[in-house]
Amino acid sequence: MQQRGRGWRSVLVVLGALVAAAPAGSGCVRPGVGSDLELRRIVLYRNGVGYFERSGEVDDDELHFQVRRDQVGDFLSSLAVVTRDQGGVRGVSFPSFEEPEPPAPPPPCYLGPGECPAPAPPPRPSNMLDVVVEMDGEDHDVTVAYVVEAPVWRPTYRIVLGEAHDSALLQGWAVVQNLSGEDWTDVELTVTEGAPLTFRADLATPYIPARPVVSDYGEIVQAPVSSLVSIGGAAQGYAPPAATSGPMGGSGSAYGDSDSDSIADAYDMCPYEAETWNGSTDEDGCPDYGSVMVTDNSYGYGYGDYGAVATGEARMAPGAYGVYAATTPAMPAPPPPPPAMGATGAGQSLALLAARAQEGGITTYEAEGAVTVPNDSSTLIAILNDPIDAEDTLLYQPDYGVPDSSQSPFRVIRFTNDMGVALERGPMAILGHGQFLGQGILEPLPSGATTSIPYALERGVMVTVDAQESPEEARLVKIVHGRVTVQRFSVLTTTYEVRNLAEEDHKLWIRHARRLGYDLPDPPEGTEETGDGSALMPLLLPAGEETELKVEEKSPTTVEVELLTPIAHDAILAYLNGPAVDAVAGPVLRRALEAGDRLAEMDERRAALEEKRREVQQLMQEVRADLSVLGTNPRAQELKDRLMRDLDEQTRQYQDLTAQIVDLNSQAAELRVELAEAIRALDLEVPQGEGASP
Numbered sequence: 001m002q003q004r005g006r007g008w009r010s011v012l013v014v015l016g017a018l019v020a021a022a023p024a025g026s027g028c029v030r031p032g033v034g035s036d037l038e039l040r041r042i043v044l045y046r047n048g049v050g051y052f053e054r055s056g057e058v059d060d061d062e063l064h065f066q067v068r069r070d071q072v073g074d075f076l077s078s079l080a081v082v083t084r085d086q087g088g089v090r091g092v093s094f095p096s097f098e099e100p101e102p103p104a105p106p107p108p109c110y111l112g113p114g115e116c117p118a119p120a121p122p123p124r125p126s127n128m129l130d131v132v133v134e135m136d137g138e139d140h141d142v143t144v145a146y147v148v149e150a151p152v153w154r155p156t157y158r159i160v161l162g163e164a165h166d167s168a169l170l171q172g173w174a175v176v177q178n179l180s181g182e183d184w185t186d187v188e189l190t191v192t193e194g195a196p197l198t199f200r201a202d203l204a205t206p207y208i209p210a211r212p213v214v215s216d217y218g219e220i221v222q223a224p225v226s227s228l229v230s231i232g233g234a235a236q237g238y239a240p241p242a243a244t245s246g247p248m249g250g251s252g253s254a255y256g257d258s259d260s261d262s263i264a265d266a267y268d269m270c271p272y273e274a275e276t277w278n279g280s281t282d283e284d285g286c287p288d289y290g291s292v293m294v295t296d297n298s299y300g301y302g303y304g305d306y307g308a309v310a311t312g313e314a315r316m317a318p319g320a321y322g323v324y325a326a327t328t329p330a331m332p333a334p335p336p337p338p339p340a341m342g343a344t345g346a347g348q349s350l351a352l353l354a355a356r357a358q359e360g361g362i363t364t365y366e367a368e369g370a371v372t373v374p375n376d377s378s379t380l381i382a383i384l385n386d387p388i389d390a391e392d393t394l395l396y397q398p399d400y401g402v403p404d405s406s407q408s409p410f411r412v413i414r415f416t417n418d419m420g421v422a423l424e425r426g427p428m429a430i431l432g433h434g435q436f437l438g439q440g441i442l443e444p445l446p447s448g449a450t451t452s453i454p455y456a457l458e459r460g461v462m463v464t465v466d467a468q469e470s471p472e473e474a475r476l477v478k479i480v481h482g483r484v485t486v487q488r489f490s491v492l493t494t495t496y497e498v499r500n501l502a503e504e505d506h507k508l509w510i511r512h513a514r515r516l517g518y519d520l521p522d523p524p525e526g527t528e529e530t531g532d533g534s535a536l537m538p539l540l541l542p543a544g545e546e547t548e549l550k551v552e553e554k555s556p557t558t559v560e561v562e563l564l565t566p567i568a569h570d571a572i573l574a575y576l577n578g579p580a581v582d583a584v585a586g587p588v589l590r591r592a593l594e595a596g597d598r599l600a601e602m603d604e605r606r607a608a609l610e611e612k613r614r615e616v617q618q619l620m621q622e623v624r625a626d627l628s629v630l631g632t633n634p635r636a637q638e639l640k641d642r643l644m645r646d647l648d649e650q651t652r653q654y655q656d657l658t659a660q661i662v663d664l665n666s667q668a669a670e671l672r673v674e675l676a677e678a679i680r681a682l683d684l685e686v687p688q689g690e691g692a693s694p
Helices: 069-078 261-269 343-348 566-576 585-630 634-679
Strands: 011-014 038-044 049-058 062-068 080-083 089-093 128-135 140-149 154-161 168-178 184-192 293-299 323-328 355-359 362-366 371-373 377-388 391-396 410-416 426-432 435-442 450-457 461-480 483-500 506-512 535-541 546-562 683-685
Touching: 062 069, 062 140, 069 128, 069 140, 128 140, 154 377, 168 184, 168 410, 184 377, 371 377, 391 450, 410 435, 426 450, 461 566, 483 506, 483 535, 483 566, 535 546, 546 566, 566 585, 585 634
Parallel strands: 038 184, 154 426, 391 506
Antiparallel strands: 011 080, 038 049, 049 140, 062 128, 080 140, 089 128, 154 168, 168 377, 184 362, 184 371, 293 323, 355 362, 391 410, 410 450, 426 435, 435 450, 461 483, 461 683, 483 546, 506 535
16 A cells, blocks of 8 residues: 545545544553554644544555554544545445453362362453445545544643843643554644543444334334435545655655656665655665765754755754654754843744644644654644743732741732633743742633733732621612612621832732622722632732731622611611702601601600609509508508508609600601601612712
């Protein structure tokens, strides 16, 4: 089988919906999918699957794939075959298999110890299955695509601070691991943050469902249900790569096309060393590569020949790590010692970056040029090298993992993602001033969002926190038919006292965790909302001084009360003292408050009179008890007369007090009726923001 270029008008045969398998975890048996077709393109996702494309020439009417058992279903459900000719694909076949039954227990043995024969182990089924794509005729140029499990790619970042405190360089790499069981040689590699829904599709294991038995007619179903097929249009193939001079001479594609069968045979027999050929042959008739030196499995920084793009040579950006193959002339002289780490030098270290794009909220990075990743190895692909407006500042955010963070803030790198793509979660190293400053974790950062990444603890700043809950306030909401709706507020005041012991000014961001159900009516200027409901508040810290920040939160509760209750009185008074009072309701409410004050005075007077009457009544009971003790004793007549006079006086006082209480009750009842008549037709709704207590 030979492979050639892959750009042509083609016919698309889709053998299943594009679904994928969830990752099977570590310790899997490799390879997953094997084929003689050359691997050309790979897309890795963040959920444990990968999209693979193979292409080349098939000189037979069958195309064979060796697929691991646990990936057969995923391979079949996502398999798509694109052919150059009109013959197309006739079908796909693969062996069915069932899970082996557990071995039967060995027969009982009654011989002595060590004399019983060891049971023979059951035969183990093959782990690989042969999937055959049957095609019409022979000599086909095909491209095959499928989705199977693959290790997730992982981002890693670093920020290099500049001399100024508001500038920095953000660099990032994608960590790619190849555990497929085969080398990825000169492939187009793309990583994306997309995470399509995935599941395991078990299409290889036979399954016979239970069916109901119908004894009358023996029918299972009345008629089959037809499927629905729609065709959106002809599939578009790949454009062929530019013709280049192959190692055997002549013109062809970048993949080594040749019009000479003899040269093709020699190509198969001669050792392949590089894709750059000087045009001559050696004594065996093989291509003579002259003084070209080939380095295989070289490690470290890639100083590749970037002018050899047209020949399809593998390239790797300087500063990119991993295993790669490069074709270079004689080894260059060693470079001079590098300068100290800085934003400018770090920016120049990444000459080749992956092309990035964002579509539909999903970010993709396509590696520059062809990439080679041998099996069981990893590589780093440069994806970011952008100057950013970063702020090296402080953040007070107590964390249980860092006990001292309850009294000292973190040093953080704070910047806004204005690069046009979303950033995935990953570790971030902070470098600056010629040294390593710390390390943090970048959480997923959408485009346009701002992040603060803690990397160290600032012990030169001390923070103390005090929280107190104050008495309630009230706000008038509405009055309908004498019923008053009032919104009551519980005010929580949090005070942050910050001492800056350093000799330089600082800017501190305070992450204030808001209490559930409380509003933040007047946040400090420059406050930002976070995704978890907290508030991020800025505070300037002069050197050597103590600064205070007070944060007030209010929790509203709505209640309905009578007009003349104390809660309603306070809310109405606050409304009447406000800037906007209704012209009709205002006078009525003022009379209501005056009536309420008079009723309150009457209640106080009535309470005093009732207390006095109780005292008089108590004295009357005591006098009656004394008179009962004296009885008809003639010698105590004078005392009895004096007690009778006291009883008469107390009786008059009691009656007078009772008359005053009755009169007060009558006045209060008359005042309530008059007030109820005045407010019965009152219908007032206070606009939001008005009527609050001053």
